[in-house]
Amino acid sequence: DAGITQSPRYKITETGRQVTLMCHQTWSHSYMFWYRQDLGHGLRLIYYSAAADITDKGEVPDGYVVSRSKTENFPLTLESATRSQTSVYFCASRAGWQGDQPQHFGDGTRLSIL
Amino acid sequence: QKEVEQNSGPLSVPEGAIASLNCTYSDRGSQSFFWYRQYSGKSPELIMSIYSNGDKEDGRFTAQLNKASQYVSLLIRDSQPSDSATYLCAVISSGNQFYFGTGTSLTVIP
Numbered sequence: 001d002a003g004i005t006q007s008p009r010y011k012i013t014e015t016g017r018q019v020t021l022m023c024h025q026t027w028s029h030s031y032m033f034w035y036r037q038d039l040g041h042g043l044r045l046i047y048y049s050a051a052a053d054i055t056d057k058g059e060v061p062d063g064y065v066v067s068r069s070k071t072e073n074f075p076l077t078l079e080s081a082t083r084s085q086t087s088v089y090f091c092a093s094r095a096g097w098q099g100d101q102p103q104h105f106g107d108g109t110r111l112s113i114l
Numbered sequence: 115q116k117e118v119e120q121n122s123g124p125l126s127v128p129e130g131a132i133a134s135l136n137c138t139y140s141d142r143g144s145q146s147f148f149w150y151r152q153y154s155g156k157s158p159e160l161i162m163s164i165y166s167n168g169d170k171e172d173g174r175f176t177a178q179l180n181k182a183s184q185y186v187s188l189l190i191r192d193s194q195p196s197d198s199a200t201y202l203c204a205v206i207s208s209g210n211q212f213y214f215g216t217g218t219s220l221t222v223i224p
Contacts, residue, residue: 102204105157108156
């Protein structure tokens with residue numbers, strides 16, 4: 001059982017390029033999240049989704065686009081990458097919006113923008 | 115004021131000692147609390163959840179919750195070098211929003 005998988009695990013690209021990070025979960029969890037983690041900032045929420053075709057902004061959405069056409073997939077796109085978007089990106093999912101449901105994380109994507 | 119506050123550390127304890135990690139939160143209506151462990155270069159991994167005041171034990175780990183003081187802690191007994199990691203406190207607020215602390219770095223010295 002894969003749970004939640006992210007791809008690629010590592011990515012190097014150049015400023016101005018479009019980059020898409022993939023996230024796939026096999027649990028049929030309703031909620032999915034994208035975070036970035038930088039030294040000194042902890043986890044910062046970029047976008048989240050409550051269900052297919054429902055997405056909402058988090059704390060740091062600028063420069064990112066998400067979509068969720070299927071429950072199991074939640075890709076994150078950097079439309080024109082900038083060096084400040086160099087970070088480790090984590091996808092997470094949560095079974096429901098009930099108050100006791102934890103989040104579970106994928107292995108992360110380490111993104112470097114030159 | 116941040117929703118969840120943790121001392122960033124680093125916290126160093128000798129092998130076999132008790133490590134005590136602390137977390138405070140601002141939303142008095144918060145109901146669910148979690149501890150995640152994150153090894154360097156890895157993703158956060160859920161290790162404990164607690165919902166009621168008091169202690170909850172799981173092996174060498176004990177989570178403690180005091181809602182009146184808005185305080186959550188994690189105790190690790192008989193600390194091992196393999197416990198060296200960053201520990202993230204997470205809180206679900208009264209509005210069902212998930213908030214993470216910035217984490218406390220723990221080093222267990224052999």
